[in-house]
Amino acid sequence: MSARFRSSFPLLVLALGAFVLGTSELAVAGLLPWISADLGVTTGTAGGLVTAYAAAVALLGPPLAAILRGVSRRHRLLAALGAQLVGNGITAVATDLPVLFAARALTGAGAALYAVTAISLATALVGPDRRGRAVSLVFGSITLATVVGVPAGTALGELLGWRVVYGTLTVATAVVLGCAPLAVRGSASPAPADAPADAPGRLADLPWSRLRVPFAVNAVVTAGHYAAATYLVALLTEETGIGPAAVTALLVTTGVASAAGTFLGGAAADRDTRRAVVGAAAGTAGGLAVLSAVMSLPALAWPAILVWHAAFSAFSTAAQVAVSERAPGADLPAATNISVFNTGIAAGSSLGGLLLPAAGFPVLTLTAAALPLAGLLLLAARSERAGAQGRGLGRIRPVGRAARPGRGR
Structure with a gap:
């Protein structure tokens, strides 16, 4: 493995995780007709799945960051990916709407934790002079999901069903989760992934x-x-x-x-x-x-x-x-x-x-x-x-x- 690949591999993993996150979040909108027909509910009711995800991101992101502030970024990243893995897996097999709502909320909570952790890890990997590029790596990968991941998910859902889409996303999340421990080794950056995200004593400062x-x-x-x-x-x-x-x-x-x-x-x-x-x-x-x-x-x-x-x-x-x-x-x-x-x-x-x-x-x-x-x-x-x-x-x-x-x- 070349030195250049070793240095870029962590960023590629973080970007892939953000791409999968964005596809998981946004693909629901394109799959609503099939989800509503499968579960026997109106499209408007099924549309609440989008709200459940967004509400989890908005409401749970800061509390999770505060609760887990003493946990290393490496473990926070793995926990976030684990939540997305479970959430996407349940989404793929859920047969009733309340379970599906809970799965989307769990995935949203994992996404909120993943986004902020990936941003701070990417920033640490590239250094403060390239902070903007690190943030754009995560945000840009989510945006690319709207161009590539969502249309592909809609096409796959039309051909094979919406559950296949989330089964595929579950596998993709598992791949990122498997690569993450190799990508975020503590010695990879000036702000080690093994260090606490926010030391408790710093919050007041x-x-x-x-x-x-x-x-x-x-x-x-x-x-x-x-x-x-x-x-x-x-x-x-x-x-x-x-x-x-x-x-x-x-x-x-x-x-x-x-x-x-x-x-x-x-x-x-x-x-x-x-x-x-x-x-x-x-x-x-x-x-x-x-x-x-x-x-x-x-x-x-x-x-x-x-x-x-x-x-x-x-x-x-x-x-x-x-x-x-x-x-x-x-x-x-x-x-x-x-x-x-x-x-x-x-x-x-x-x-x-x-x-x-x-x-x-x-x-x-x-x-x-x-x-x-x-x-x-x-x-x-x-x-x-x-x-x-x-x-x-x-x-x-x-x-x-x-x-x-x-x-x-």
Whole structure:
């Protein structure tokens, strides 16, 4: 085994785990017709499986990070993969809806723990100067699941049944679980995988007051994105007026744009975190605002949608980097930020569901665009206060480490 492969193998395993996680989470939506028919329930009732997963991620991520803060990252990663293995396995064989709901919640809890642990391990493996790329590796692999894993899962479910899909995901999770002990050896990084994730004595020292604005900005921008993104297919078919084949093509290119935005956001955050956050939030607002004006013109709506999705993916990565820079090496703030992200998803989709029937697509997209702008105003207010106190324009100064020259945060 070459030295280059040995150094990249842990990152490949973490990325594969994130890909399987993303496919497991998102494949349910494409399989709902077969799940509802198999279990004898309505599609709307079966759709609650998506909610159960998202609620588990949002509600259980921070408590699990706090409870397991003294457990090594290696063991936390194995526990997270074990929960996903059991959850996907039960999903594949469950014959009644309550058991299926419990299985999805268990898988979501494992996903919440896996995401934050994988991010901190990847960051430790590449070092603080490449923190953005480490975060984008995990987030980007989840995004790639929407482009590759979910369509493949839907096609497999149509051919062989939805249970085969989750049986396959169970096997894939087992493969990642088998590789994980080799990938996360304690000597592999400057922050060993055998070290506790968050030492109990450190929790009181975490800069929670300085994390409030990043959390709030993440929630507001995410809500704006999902207020419109949740109803994108309806917008394309009812307002833009394109056919099924074009909708499929646009969704695929949107997934590619999102994946590209994730990796570009990570690279940009490594250069200047604050500018990456601001630029990506502005791009999200701009794409949505343009879409509201040109949604009846497919040739113009398509690039606006691509810009919007790429910018939001870049924002999500940069926002996670901003939190990890304010509290380096601490997993609980990262877990809280992931929970905030999922809260933004729920709030945004609910807001869109209220606005769409009452005001229509143009008002919905304009409102969605206004929320990222509100996030930028929060950042501007934070910068003004920081400047008044003589700390510069809202720069992030990591705990226990001086800010590097040339790095605006």
